[in-house]
Amino acid sequence: MGEGTWQRRVLVVEDHALMRSLVADAFGQRGFAVESAAAAHDALQLADRIDPDLLVTDIDLGSRPNGVELATILRERAPHIAVLFLSNLSRDAAAAHARETVAGASYVNKGAISSVDELVDAAEAVLADRPVTRDDARTGPRAALLRLSPAQLETTRLLAAGLTNAEIARRRGVSVRAVEKSVERVFQALGLSGGEQATTPRVALATLYVATLGDPVSGL
Missing domain, CATH: 3.40.50.2300 (Response regulator)
Structure with missing residues (x-):
C-alpha cells in the first residue's frame, strides 16, 4: 500500500x-x-x-x-x-x-x-x-459447518489437517473414545457418512473445510 x-x-x-x-x-x-x-x-x-x-x-x-x-x-x-x-x-x-x-x-x-x-x-x-x-440459515454442508459448536469446529479443523483420532485425543487431552463420538457427531451434522471405512468422509470433510474456512494446518 x-x-x-x-x-x-x-x-x-x-x-x-x-x-x-x-x-x-x-x-x-x-x-x-x-x-x-x-x-x-x-x-x-x-x-x-x-x-x-x-x-x-x-x-x-x-x-x-x-x-x-x-x-x-x-x-x-x-x-x-x-x-x-x-x-x-x-x-x-x-x-x-x-x-x-x-x-x-x-x-x-x-x-x-x-x-x-x-x-x-x-x-x-x-x-x-x-x-x-x-438470518435465513442456508442448508447444506457449508452452512452446517459454520453452525458447529466451537469444540466441534476445532475437531473438524484437526480432522481436516490430517490428524488421526488418537492424535486429536492427545492434543485435546481426552480419550480416543470421546474423539470418536465427537467425530461421529460432526459427520452427522455435516451429512457425511462415517462407518467402518471413514477415509472418504474424512476426505470430503477436509475438502469442505478448506473450501469454507481455508487452510486447517495454520496454527497447528
Missing part, C-alpha cells in the same frame, strides 16, 4: 480463537488493517488506540460486556463506527434487540453464510451505509 493511502481499520471481537483467527485473516486479505480481541474489555482498549472504522463482533462473548453492549459503548465514543454483529443466535433472539440498540448495525447469522468471504462482503455493505441482515 502506497504512502499516504488510507487503510480501513477493523476490530474483530470473538471469544472463540479459531473463528477469531479466520475472520481476522479474511479481512486482512481484503486489505483491512486488523486488530482482534477475545473479550470486550480488551477490545475497548484497542479501540482507543486504533480508532476503528468497523467493529465486527460476536454477540455472546462469554462474559460481560457482550457484543451489543460493546458496540453501544463504542458508538457513544465514536458515532462514525460501522457495526456488524456475527452470531449463532437467531434474529429474534439477538439481532432485533441489537439493531434497536445500535442504529444502522448489520447482523449476520453464522449459519446464513457459506464462507468467511461472505462476512467481509457484508462488512463492505455496512461500511457503505447499506446495513444487511442474513
Whole structure:
C-alpha cells in the first residue's frame, strides 16, 4: 500500500480463537488493517488506540460486556463506527434487540453464510451505509459447518489437517473414545457418512473445510 493511502481499520471481537483467527485473516486479505480481541474489555482498549472504522463482533462473548453492549459503548465514543454483529443466535433472539440498540448495525447469522468471504462482503455493505441482515440459515454442508459448536469446529479443523483420532485425543487431552463420538457427531451434522471405512468422509470433510474456512494446518 502506497504512502499516504488510507487503510480501513477493523476490530474483530470473538471469544472463540479459531473463528477469531479466520475472520481476522479474511479481512486482512481484503486489505483491512486488523486488530482482534477475545473479550470486550480488551477490545475497548484497542479501540482507543486504533480508532476503528468497523467493529465486527460476536454477540455472546462469554462474559460481560457482550457484543451489543460493546458496540453501544463504542458508538457513544465514536458515532462514525460501522457495526456488524456475527452470531449463532437467531434474529429474534439477538439481532432485533441489537439493531434497536445500535442504529444502522448489520447482523449476520453464522449459519446464513457459506464462507468467511461472505462476512467481509457484508462488512463492505455496512461500511457503505447499506446495513444487511442474513438470518435465513442456508442448508447444506457449508452452512452446517459454520453452525458447529466451537469444540466441534476445532475437531473438524484437526480432522481436516490430517490428524488421526488418537492424535486429536492427545492434543485435546481426552480419550480416543470421546474423539470418536465427537467425530461421529460432526459427520452427522455435516451429512457425511462415517462407518467402518471413514477415509472418504474424512476426505470430503477436509475438502469442505478448506473450501469454507481455508487452510486447517495454520496454527497447528
